Amino acid sequence: MTLPRLRFDAAQAADPLAAFAPRPEWLWLEVGFGGGEHALAQIAAHPRTGLIACEVYANGICSLLAKLVAEGMEETGALPPNLRLWAEDARPLIHALPAASLDGLALMFPDPWPKARHARRRFVHPANVVELARVIRPGGVWRIGTDDPVYQAWTADVLAAQHFFEVPPPATERPAGWPPTRYEAKAVAAGRRPLWWELRRNAAAT
Numbered sequence: 001m002t003l004p005r006l007r008f009d010a011a012q013a014a015d016p017l018a019a020f021a022p023r024p025e026w027l028w029l030e031v032g033f034g035g036g037e038h039a040l041a042q043i044a045a046h047p048r049t050g051l052i053a054c055e056v057y058a059n060g061i062c063s064l065l066a067k068l069v070a071e072g073m074e075e076t077g078a079l080p081p082n083l084r085l086w087a088e089d090a091r092p093l094i095h096a097l098p099a100a101s102l103d104g105l106a107l108m109f110p111d112p113w114p115k116a117r118h119a120r121r122r123f124v125h126p127a128n129v130v131e132l133a134r135v136i137r138p139g140g141v142w143r144i145g146t147d148d149p150v151y152q153a154w155t156a157d158v159l160a161a162q163h164f165f166e167v168p169p170p171a172t173e174r175p176a177g178w179p180p181t182r183y184e185a186k187a188v189a190a191g192r193r194p195l196w197w198e199l200r201r202n203a204a205a206t
Contacts (some may be wrong), residue, residue, distance in 0.1 A: 031123060
């Protein structure tokens with residue numbers, strides 16, 4: 001099976017770069033990789049960066065794995081050395097990572113949880129911002145893309161109320177270096193307009 005060969009184990013969180021061979025120079029985390037298009041494009045474009053890609057839904061995990069190896073080659077097919085998978089909620093992993101261990105984090109089209117009573121489930125949340133500020137190094141990047149108007153407004157409010165990350169206005173066109181995803185294409189085709197934030201960890205904020 002392919003997944004066990006790529007699985008990032010909780011015991012590796014204390015020294016996450018050691019989970020890769022060869023050891024990468026930088027480390028990124030992608031939360032909710034969907035069909036895997038963004039994650040696979042990133043590891044191809046940045047071979048010296050290790051990426052831990054997180055997804056809880058089996059369909060997304062299967063979609064990414066199918067793009068990596070041909071049927072019948074699950075146990076022996078070559079795999080990218082700079083990719084590891086976390087097939088659970090990303091938040092316990094983030095809590096286990098050392099301080100300033102991430103160079104970047106990507107959150108692409110997260111579940112919007114549109115009802116007000118579900119707001120606490122949103123990944124962009126004041127409590128999560130504090131924890132992300134702990135694990136993203138000073139100068140590191142947090143990228144957010146969302147097409148949902150409720151989530152866009154919520155994200156703007158949450159980011160305006162914190163001081164850990166520099167928050168430029170969101171882009172209305174996908175920035176260069178952000179690989180497209182199938183979900184983005186569906187959103188645009190349906191008439192929804194994504195917004196894109198690129199936040200930078202403020203070195204002076206604690």
